Amino acid sequence: MIEVEQLHKHYGSTQAIKDVSFSVEKGEILGFLGPNGAGKTTTMRILTGYLPASSGTARVAGFDVHEQSMDVRQHIGYLPETPPLYGEMTVEGFLHFVARIKGVSAGDRPKRVDVSIQQCGLSDRRKNLIRKLSKGYRQRVGIAQAIVHDPPVIILDEPTVGLDPRQIIEVRNLIKSLAGNHTIILSTHILPEVSMTCSQVAIINRGQLVATDRLDNLMEHLTGGTYYDIEVGGGVDGVETAIGSYLGYLPNLRSVDPLPRTDLPEDRYRFRINVEPGSEPGSEIAKAILEGKLNLYEMRRSRASLEDVFLQLTTEEKIAAPVPDENADADTGVDIDTQVVDADVEPEVAEEPREETPDPHESETTPDANRQSDG
Numbered sequence: 001m002i003e004v005e006q007l008h009k010h011y012g013s014t015q016a017i018k019d020v021s022f023s024v025e026k027g028e029i030l031g032f033l034g035p036n037g038a039g040k041t042t043t044m045r046i047l048t049g050y051l052p053a054s055s056g057t058a059r060v061a062g063f064d065v066h067e068q069s070m071d072v073r074q075h076i077g078y079l080p081e082t083p084p085l086y087g088e089m090t091v092e093g094f095l096h097f098v099a100r101i102k103g104v105s106a107g108d109r110p111k112r113v114d115v116s117i118q119q120c121g122l123s124d125r126r127k128n129l130i131r132k133l134s135k136g137y138r139q140r141v142g143i144a145q146a147i148v149h150d151p152p153v154i155i156l157d158e159p160t161v162g163l164d165p166r167q168i169i170e171v172r173n174l175i176k177s178l179a180g181n182h183t184i185i186l187s188t189h190i191l192p193e194v195s196m197t198c199s200q201v202a203i204i205n206r207g208q209l210v211a212t213d214r215l216d217n218l219m220e221h222l223t224g225g226t227y228y229d230i231e232v233g234g235g236v237d238g239v240e241t242a243i244g245s246y247l248g249y250l251p252n253l254r255s256v257d258p259l260p261r262t263d264l265p266e267d268r269y270r271f272r273i274n275v276e277p278g279s280e281p282g283s284e285i286a287k288a289i290l291e292g293k294l295n296l297y298e299m300r301r302s303r304a305s306l307e308d309v310f311l312q313l314t315t316e317e318k319i320a321a322p323v324p325d326e327n328a329d330a331d332t333g334v335d336i337d338t339q340v341v342d343a344d345v346e347p348e349v350a351e352e353p354r355e356e357t358p359d360p361h362e363s364e365t366t367p368d369a370n371r372q373s374d375g
């Protein structure tokens with residue numbers, strides 16, 4: 001549904017994006033994740049046909065974004081960082097206006113406006129003036145204008161910035177509910193947004209993609225996945241041999257490796273048990289150890305978080321093992337979905353002042369108010 005090949009964009013001497021390639025299948029949500037200034041907005045604006053690339057190609061719903069930009073805009077719904085809304089219009093008046101601009105026939109408009117109002121939870125605000133709405137409701141109107149012409153592809157640039165926590169949850173749920181029927185790119189610098197909403201992730205840093213994969217694959221490949229560290233002792237002779245025989249028959253175990261015994265009493269041992277991605281064998285491991293007459297002094301699960309992966313990919317440090325999850329015991333580790341980390345990482349390169357690049361299309365739906373800023 002979306003195919004991007006070797007996109008480059010220069011603003012004068014600033015190379016905003018370099019050799020960016022990725023694709024998104026129908027019905028998927030791709031999280032386009034990167035720190036400030038990484039090139040997300042630039043990529044989104046090229047994909048929506050509002051900004052020409054310096055080189056490379058992109059196709060959306062089968063149309064070339066450069067050669068067929070009008071077709072692309074018919075097939076895309078775009079929520080820019082600052083949604084172009086007209087405060088003096090009512091919600092439904094504005095949506096009728098956008099539907100007309102987007103080429104929805106006069107006969108279909110009332111139904112499309114109703115559907116988008118309903119999908120975005122705006123039914124009890126449809127007669128309200130947009131300027132009187134809260135920020136969260138205005139963001140819903142921004143999403144409604146992006147879907148009013150029922151486009152197969154939706155591109156959302158930082159859709160939850162500036163919302164309160166309750167509004168953030170509502171907008172994320174709304175985005176998730178749109179997947180399946182729509183293919184979505186969600187551009188964001190907020191890590192949990194990706195883990196909560198997206199099936200795939202593309203991480204961009206300093207204009208270059210540093211990873212594209214399914215979220216679960218990415219985390220397993222980059223960090224070595226999940227493991228349990230245990231401390232055992234007592235009970236039997238030859239603990240190092242015994243532990244292998246106790247655990248050897250359990251499914252989902254990849255390896256059991258001894259760890260250094262620094263600072264341990266003489267009869268204690270530490271092991272790292274690497275397990276298959278997605279498995280949760282903590283209880284079985286504990287049971288096998290206790291049934292084997294060993295004492296279990298400590299057991300801790302560690303797993304990579306999206307934050308680990310992101311930091312690994314957007315800093316130049318060597319890839320490290322996942323940090324032990326201090327809050328997790330054998331079976332109640334913290335899932336990535338429950339972590340709330342807003343990594344507002346500044347790029348290490350100094351940014352050059354932005355050029356004003358005239359955008360002949362930007363005002364298509366923004367005759368006067370709230371023009372989109374270069375994000």
Ligand SMILES: Nc1ncnc2c1ncn2[C@@H]1O[C@H](COP(=O)(O)OP(=O)(O)OP(=O)(O)O)[C@@H](O)[C@H]1O
Binds near residue numbers: 375
């Ligand atoms: N119109 C412009 N003229 C000159 N430089 C620009 C322009 N727009 C963006 N840039 C530069 O291109 C780079 C990428 O910017 P872009 O806005 O695409 O990043 P971003 O990932 O969307 O960042 P943010 O999350 O802060 O919006 C930055 O170095 C930025 O300063």
